[in-house]
Amino acid sequence: MTATFCSRCATPMASALLGGKERSRCPACGFVLWRNPAPVGMALIEHEGKLVLIRRSEAPLADYWAPPAGYVECGESVPAAVCREAQEECGLEIELDGLLGVWSQADVDVLIVAYAAHSSGGSLRAGDDASDARLFDAMELPSQPPPTGGTATDHWFYGVVAETISHWREARRPARNLRRSAP
């Protein structure tokens, strides 16, 4: 293990038992390095009646189709991060329609907050972290084999993509029925 230094006072960090767990604490100023999963915002975007997916160019799950997603940064809310990432990765301005769910797992260092959304402007194109961006009919989504090898994050993320898409299909069903039965 490489030595780490306190981000406040540059003293080498030491291990300490805090709250029943081994943590990294600065013996000089008491700073504790809490390790928390990083929040990632994701958008399941309806555009022209179809679902927007991007082909990921970066790990985890490189070359797989997935909804646009990215890290939430300090200085922005989760919804603002989702809208920014969508614009960067697929070129669309979006409005959020509601929370689809939150996904996390003990051995993965991110957590995903996924929203249903619809496009409100822009045009579809592959941007940051995406090699392609396309529209998929809800009934003709890409069939993708599970990753072979890969990290715990790859396998977890594969499952999250499948679940968010199925939640999105469930969430839009009532709206469709409503439209159909409207006079």
Ligand SMILES: [Zn+2]
């Ligand atoms: Zn310190």
